[in-house]
Amino acid sequence: MATGVEGALSPVAAIALVGVLGVGSQWLAWVLRMPAIVLMLAAGIIAGPLLGIFDPARDIGPLYGPMISIAVAIILFEGGLTLNFHTLRDAAEGVKRLVFIGAPLGWLLSTLALRYGAGTTWETAAVFGGIMIVTGPTVIAPLLRSARLARRPAALLQWEAILNDPIGALAAVLAFEVVLVLRTAEQAGEAVFSLVSGILIACALGVAGGYGMAWAYRRAKVPEYMKVPVLFASLLAVFAVSNEILHESGLLAVTIMGVVIANANLPSYEELRRFKEHATILLVSGVFILLAASLDFNALSQLTWRAGVFVVVVLSIARPVTVLAALATTKIPWKEQILVATTGPRGVVLIAVAGLFGERLVELGVEDGGIIGPLAFILVAASVVVHGFTLKPFAKFLGLTAAETPGVLLVGGSRWTTALAETLKKAEIPVLITDPNRGHLRRAREAGIDTFFGDILSEAAEMRIELNGYKIVVAATDNDAYNTLVATDLGPHFGRENVYQIARDKAGYARHALPSTLGGRSLASEATYNELNRLMWNDWAFSVTKLTEEYTREKWRADRPEARLLAWIDTEGEPHFVTDDEEAKAGPGVRLVSMLPPGETEQEGDAPAPDAEASAA
Structure with missing residues (x-):
């Protein structure tokens, strides 16, 4: 494999290695019937910090950050494409509550868990608490595929993960803007205006992009063979423009764009969605390998025992209380509420956004801002392992799988x-x-x-x-x-x-x-x-x-x-x-x-095989 100076891989070899490790981990997980996320996490850590074969920042260079951002945008867009309002049915009320009640409550409880569990400052806790609203569609999708949950709890987890991802990113933006105003001479009115206008423009761009694509496809303004390339180019344009106006608002814009297209009833919708699903599998694999390989053990050494307390509090208290409070008084059965309340794996969006805001907090002079990245990685690793191995058996115990036997x-x-x-x-x-x-x-x-x-x-x-x-x-x-x-x-x-x-x-x-x-x-x-x-x-x-x-x-x-x-x-x-x-x-x-044929029908106790069963005519 081609290498550069000091044993570094060439960018082409590095990207090829990411593909082999990511897709190979997913295939091996399918063979072994294990959670794919766990194997991808392990593969990235082994190839990266343990063996030192692959270092994304060294081997890929300045393209590393933009690759992660674009991959997350495409993943969220594909998630939006799966959110057809017809699939909500009796889960609609639950989804609304998880978004409008669960997201703010989750922000508050996560902030408290960080402040009193991990011992961070209020500034770091508020910013990272907003990011922790997300539950990770990159993790939920593979888990749902292997666990084969019943329709309603699966819909609740899927919709919550996709809708709350951009909301979590924007919550972090809001908290960061508050910290920025307190730490600098910037006017609060200007910060609020910038935030609100950015969110409104992101929503407008997402709606315009979605309806624009639907109109062009329905009126045959785009030839069939160019529909997917035009879609890709359009979503990247929407993402880039929205991000230039307000950082991280591009995630909201592309998610809304995907939801609009999903509900436009397009004849080509299935082809678009399937192609995007294939692209997303590759991207999820790649992003997990990149982030795991980028793990810095020196950064992890900054953490104390309080990091473990923080993880336990988030998984066993903050998440269950948030969901149960949000779904209280709904008609959703208590078993489904418990399953959703105890299932909250975090994914690549959490790590990617946390790393970005951690660096910004440090630049502002927030001393403990640098531990956001390590805390995020530990939370993702713990939640992925715990939910990866417990979701399917726990769902079976509650009787919430689609069927015990396929x-x-x-x-x-x-x-x-x-x-x-x-x-x-x-x-x-x-x-x-x-x-x-x-x-x-x-x-x-x-x-x-x-x-x-x-x-x-x-x-x-x-x-x-x-x-x-x-x-x-x-x-x-x-x-x-x-x-x-x-x-x-x-x-x-x-x-x-x-x-x-x-x-x-x-x-x-x-x-x-x-x-x-x-x-x-x-x-x-x-x-x-x-x-x-x-x-x-x-x-x-x-x-x-x-x-x-x-x-x-x-x-x-x-x-x-x-x-x-x-x-x-x-x-x-x-x-x-x-x-x-x-x-x-x-x-x-x-x-x-x-x-x-007649005359050869095996009857109980009459067949050559001692355990032959009775036939059905």
Whole structure:
């Protein structure tokens, strides 16, 4: 790897290392099923202060600060893009209270925690207390993805994190302006005018930028291939202009711009949001690696035992009291209030803004202003580790996860999907059948299967179905084109490896073949809608067979040569659909879900496998 003087990495090598460490940490976290934030934090510290391989200030130079600022702006803009008002529903009142009551109360309690817990001066406590309003969308998003919370608590945490981030930055600006007036000859009236006008201009820029983009896209003023580049350039322009007027107000401007676009009902919205999500994953990874690698152990040595007291007070007193007071008298169940109250991880915005204001306080002569940066890092590290490892089990304990076991979403009501759903339900796997034709769901309702009457792609489905509770989608309607549309649209949400569709009638003809970018994976049966339901009419049945050390997958296949293997259930009860036999894990305790012809149906105690379960016809 190319290096410069004194072993420093070249800027290109340094940026490449950031990408490898950040994305590699996220991938490893996915493999190990660990919180990605924890691994990114560890990777940055190991590569930076521990081994000395990477020093952002040394290796990247003057671009380090602007890179962090722009990355945070893009992250907040993407967060704003996810805030569609339709997703609020019954969480709207809670979000308003967390913003209008929780933010000021959190500022006050954080200031008190700093003053009496960490022992800082009132000036440092007021500035840093404002910054601590933020709860970090860069951390909340990965945690929600892994914890799979129920819709309302997830919405509360997501909206609070994104909306309070720019509010926290502006609170710090307000407190700093007060300190500036007290420490210099600047007039209070001028400071207030500068602050208020800056906030109003930032709001105006955000609204104008959002409506301007929506108008241009809706009127086809921007060609399709330039929509994302124009969006990027516009948000950077809004951010820069707003920051020139009032420092840190750019975060407010880009957040508002994202919210406006999210609620403009644009045809290209999904493409824009997905691209931004991919960019945000890269940016979150990069920013965490940069900030962790920039950690100065000498600065941390300035902290005393009171820093630990401060962290404990913030996590165990200030955060819970703030949320519970804000959500008091609402209709939100107490379990959800407790979960939100005990979940307040801080992220990159806190560290980035704290470092900036810490330097400014020192320049003003506030002696303990320099400890803001180390305190911020310790709070972020502690909150990330604590919430990263406790959110999912605590949510499960409270019963606020979307589902204990990832479920299966069957699109299309038919004799075949109903029988498959009954089989999965007996195997204790959550299953839901959706269909826009109420008559197609009659058999499923009679069998006690959960159903949704409506189009799975509709806004009503998004609002009423806990999609986080399902891992696999099987599109199995009698309309091949609709199956392809469903699989293509839901692929990015569930992961294309988890979206399947039944075989198409004319898939074998070259002129009817579809590109690999459309549709889902084919089920192992390779059967069409008509063929699958014909098999059901001919008394084929579903069966679940448990493998043992003696009764392996190979023996099962030898005993059932005509069986159509569809899925397997691992030892933890999680379902996995397959495209061929080899995809099914063959270990003891694994259960195979298949269709068997008449005469081969396994009955309780009658199958070669001693643990074979009863079949569902």
